[in-house]
Amino acid sequence: EAEVAQSPRYKITEKSQAVAFWCDPISGHATLYWYRQILGQGPELLVQFQDESVVDDSQLPKDRFSAERLKGVDSTLKIQPAELGDSAMYLCASSLVDVGSDSYEQYFGPGTRLTVT
């Protein structure tokens, strides 16, 4: 069964350091989402890609966060410098978004648990 891959699964970093997360979506899924989830809350959308283009990054703190999907397949989310408040689960999801087949489901990877000390 096809899955969304993410790495690393866990990351501990000191504040002011740089950190990067990688995501490989399900093959053929053109739409990719990065979320941040704090304990007890629903996921918060950070950025949405359609192929290699950013569709929505309005909730991405652009002073320290960046995201790219250069070839329209895998994607990287970077934080520089990390702050204590960035400690959270970072989730990647992908979707086919096929209007013709009425397919819009989002499938999540295992996530990266980030702890900033």
Place this chain on the structure above:
Amino acid sequence: QKEVEQNSGPLSVPEGAIASLNCTYSDRGSQSFFWYRQYSGKSPELIMFIYSNGDKEDGRFTAQLNKASQYVSLLIRDSQPSDSATYLCAPMDSNYQLIWGAGTKLIIKP
């Protein structure tokens, strides 16, 4: 502001009983609705989606949708301890973005 309301729980249900999880949403433009299950420390797992008014059944799970009332629910029959998790309701908006509630924590008591 697009909002999703769910009872945070915890909702405690005896093993073998029916668990009923409810969700209301504010975006009248939402046409697709998703239920995710999330175990503690894990990522959300898609368990049901529903696009049309009425009921949709998949094994022990039934999703119910009433767009006029802006209400969607999930029923879990013959609840098992392994169903203990947080259930997230997520309507999709016109930009193919999910609008998330905070989830309902479900506890199945043996």
